[in-house]
Amino acid sequence: MTSFGLVKGVRARITLVDPCGKPIAGPRSRIVTTGWISANVEPQMREAEDLEQTNAEGRVCVSDRTPPERKWNNVTLELCKVNTCLIGLMTGWELVLDWEGKPVGFSDQKEIPTDRGVALEIWSGVGMDDECEVPTDDDILAPGAASAALPYGYTLLPVVREMQVGAIEYGASVSTITLTGITANGVRWGRGPYNVVATDGANTAGRLLQPIKQGQHKRVLYTTIAPPEATEDCCGLILPTPYYGETAIDVAPAQPACGLEPSNEVQSAAITGTPTGGTYTLEFDGQETSALAYNANAAAIQAALQALPTIGAGNVLVTGTGPYTITFAGDLAGFNVVTIIADDALLTGGTDPAVTITVVTPGGVWA
Structure with a gap:
């Protein structure tokens, strides 16, 4: 059994998805950032309800209780460096372009989009005491051995939707931007379009070993696959093929280098x-x-x-x-x-x- 803590956010990746978690491939569908301060994921519960019936004498004759149920998770993401494309991905807001056509800002809008969302992946440390396991043999000396890899905590929210930007304070201090939203059923994320876990003893990076199931809003696990490097802007996304089902491939293709543009048909x-x-x-x-x-x-x-x-x-x-x-x-x-x-x-x-x-x-x- 593996036990680990979650400390220090290392990296976050945001991917454009449909309302059920299907990644939307395209030229500007993903971004990896270190420009965030904190991410808070808090369950929103449907509270338990007492069921009670008294008899004619006023005494309780039937007593029961409905179970509590998680409805969704409230997500709060505080940013310290505001990438305009990141804001556009998470909110659906229109980007403001400069004379060269480069995004330099954003404009808010009245409506909150409900036909889209983002998948949020967060890598964290696992605590210094958990980073180094005691070797039991010389396998750790082999190049690329999984036992030699440093571990990370990995959290996946396959759908975060209804993202909104909170109040922005301007004053004699650093201004930050806070985004809030709620999670949703992410079954169409499946095993995901990225390689995030080890698939063998050689630490070969591959897709999630088990797909996201019906009703799952969050997955937290221990991984020996390092997080992706931060990107300067939104980048292209391609999907593994086959993506779903028993014939789905285990190792996703490398994502296109940022800055490349796909051909138009x-x-x-x-x-x-x-x-x-x-x-x-x-x-x-x-x-x-x-x-x-x-x-x-x-x-x-x-x-x-x-x-x-x-x-x-x-x-x-x-x-x-x-x-x-x-x-x-x-x-x-x-x-x-x-x-x-x-x-x-x-x-x-x-x-x-x-x-x-x-x-x-x-x-x-x-x-």
């Missing part, structure tokens, strides 16, 4: 066979466009694609006069998206008219 739509009439449709991720005329121009194709709920306004650009170049942008920039499917059965005239979709540039390639 570019697809091409070529209309061949010289049709003289009829229509065709395009399907993206299960949603089909309205009918497009055989000679529809780039603007019409772009409007039809942006009208799809799986794409949305501003998330695809169409150029050219045939073949048409379809570039994914906006919320779909930097992702390896599904390939568009064309239904050309209603094209007429010409010789075997068809619409052919090809991937010119795969999205999500980091370079």
Whole structure:
């Protein structure tokens, strides 16, 4: 049995997730920081309730009690160095950009987003008396041996949502920013996108050995895998594949170096066979466009694609006069998206008219 204390916060990593803990891959989805003072995690309980019934004489004839239940954890994070991207990740607030397009601040907003959250990972020391175990053999002398690695405490909150910035005091003292939120069920975090625990006696870093289960809001454990280095800004996130289930891989891929940008997916739509009439449709991720005329121009194709709920306004650009170049942008920039499917059965005239979709540039390639 392992016993350890939690002392001195060493590092914190914040990752953008959906309301159930699924990591959201993208070019600015994670940040690692040392710029925090404290993190407080306090259970919010549903108190036990006494159940009692008296008889006609006024004496207790039935007495019982409902069990207490943890509803969520109240999370308070106090920052001493305010990275604008960190604030944006945790609150969903709009970032203020300078003339070069670099984030230099943030603006608050009236609504508190409920369709997103962050995963908060915290590494701590384990106490000086617990750092050094007594060797029982010479295995500790082998390079990279797990028994020679220094231990850390690791705390995971797979979903923290409804983050809000508290009061900021300006005066003759250092100003800090305090963020508060609540935890939620983090079952979609699974085993996570990062390597945080040892998977064998050689101290090979891998994903969590057991996934987050239904109703779990917090996990605390002892690990011999060192925390990641702090990053200067938000960085790209890629996910292991397969991510879930019995076939999920044990060791996650290395995350992209900060500062790199993933490629935007570019697809091409070529209309061949010289049709003289009829229509065709395009399907993206299960949603089909309205009918497009055989000679529809780039603007019409772009409007039809942006009208799809799986794409949305501003998330695809169409150029050219045939073949048409379809570039994914906006919320779909930097992702390896599904390939568009064309239904050309209603094209007429010409010789075997068809619409052919090809991937010119795969999205999500980091370079």
